[in-house]
Amino acid sequence: MINFYNLTKIFKLGGGFLSGEAKLLYALRNVSFEVEKGATLGIVGESGSGKSTLARVFIGLYKPDEGHFQYEDFKSGEMTDEKWKLFRQKVSMVFQDPYSSLNPRMKIKSILQEPFLIHKKYFPASKEERLKKIYKILDMVGLDKGSLDKYPHEFSGGQRQRIGIARALILTPEVIVLDEPVSALDVSIQAQILNLLKEIKKEMNLTYLFIAHDLSVIEYMSDKIVVMYLGSVLEEGPASELLKKPRHHYTRTLIDSMPDITKQKKDFKVIKGEIPSPINLPPGCVFASRCPAVKEKCRNEMPEKTKTKKGFFHCHYPLK
Template sequence: MSDLVEIHNISKRFAIHGDLLDQLTFEDGRLRRKREYVHAVNDVSLTVRKGEALCVVGESGCGKSTLARLVIGLLRPSSGKVIYDGERIDDMTGAERKPYHRRMQMIFQNPYASLNPRMTITQTLEEPLRWHQPELSRNEYMAKIAEVMASVGIDASWGSRYPHEFSGGQRQRISIARALVVDPEFIVADEPISALDVSIQAQVLNLMSSAQEERSLTYLFITHDLAVVEHFASRVAVMYLGTLCELAPARALFASPQHPYTRALLSAIPRLRDERPAFIRLEGEVPTPVHLPSGCVFHQRCPYANERCRREVPRLEALPGQVSPDQPKGARISAEHLVACHAVQERRI
């Protein structure tokens, strides 16, 4: 599969130091200017291939949602670039990005906050059509709305009602319909099922899977629910404290996790089998993203950390000894299962 989205060394930091007077402090008898930042995403590089569902996982505060907003254009990166279908889009103006807004849509986490309470469902679905396809007639708008409502299981009679009249699962279906109504090819889903009951989660996931098959969609799916990832993802990217720890096909990641943090995450999945791996309890506190640790950001909680881990930032590389079927025996490739860990590269794990 070819790459649809390319993320190159992207970083995002948020200033927390306030205005100029808040930045001024006295230290050792001198007036100094002190500025602090939250380092939400740090030098992340990955690609999203056409037709796949790339899931980004990690604990709360690891930078998953910030990464999603950087890709879709709701935030501008502090450094790095985002390339969509061969064109750089992160430095475009609003007018220049308009054609890409139709091709890229987002499903937000909270269905209770993402819909305008003053607009009916028909108005909610009609608004993006009028913005992106103003040449259509009123009848064509209504035909398109009826089609997309039927595709996500929404009754046509809902069109005249308001969001407060629906349950969370129904609202999320409406949010999905709003994303699909302009016929996008790439959808960023930021934890779209976390606010829903478990039974409703399955319905929404099945709906998204069906839409992917019928419309040839590509997903960047943000979640912390690893049970969902195991069944929905094509590939999985694991993040910790704004950095990318591991990137692999879903089946390979769940069968053979390599990074110590990934192993700890997967050990926490509830399973009804005796052979499940023992729960891995990580020691220590999660460092603050304001003052990132030196070297590997995970070294303070990692049982395999050594002096190199404390000093040198690991690079995302292929597993040692990984070979390609069409390469000579012993050849290494930088594809498929990638890990950013000195212990793995040195074969200490």
């Protein structure tokens, strides 16, 4: 189980002699949820909702201002550098952009050997052992041995993302954070990569934290979904229930804005209004400026957490 407890991440913008007082941008506000071992947790939300910030806090790139997370005996805030190294072997990451996340000057062989060299204290593998593992993982992601002597630019976008996935798998992790792993790819390639990720998860018994702004991708992949908006989690629940019967108006509008290609649905609605600035947010519900059901109370009081059978939401006037 992975538990996130009240994570808050604030970026201080500006400040200093010429620009005056620093402004506070809340990229994460009191984010709490849990992920069961072996599950895929989907994190969805429009641009700027804090999805990547959450991923970065989890892999230790950002330190939260408040709150913590816990995975087994790894508790953020209490980890030594050694413990972080061990954690990063167990938790790896696949990035959105397969173009920029691979070093263009390194051959695939070196890209895939690098994690062994960084973590050699915990993985004292010989060259033969490393190569054996690399061949196995290459086969798993559908690439042949001939790829090893090539450079990233010699591959297509989909193949590059396969290399990114191979790199994330090379040290046999338990959890993978996937931050928009298919959004830079052509639609025709997206399904191949999503199916590959599903197969690998089953074979290696992995837990996924799967981030996307596209709800149809999240629906396809996830057991449970967390809906984020302006740094806050607005709703959380099992995928099937949340999509069939959302309680929060933001989840409803996200579902209504989803194009359904299979049903040739063409009348999907565009979410009205612009996302407000994340700096100096008003005191009430963060979705108030765009919500079709907004009332006076929403603008003044932040809605408390309401628990459902298997999840929760934050709304004063929820959908039935």
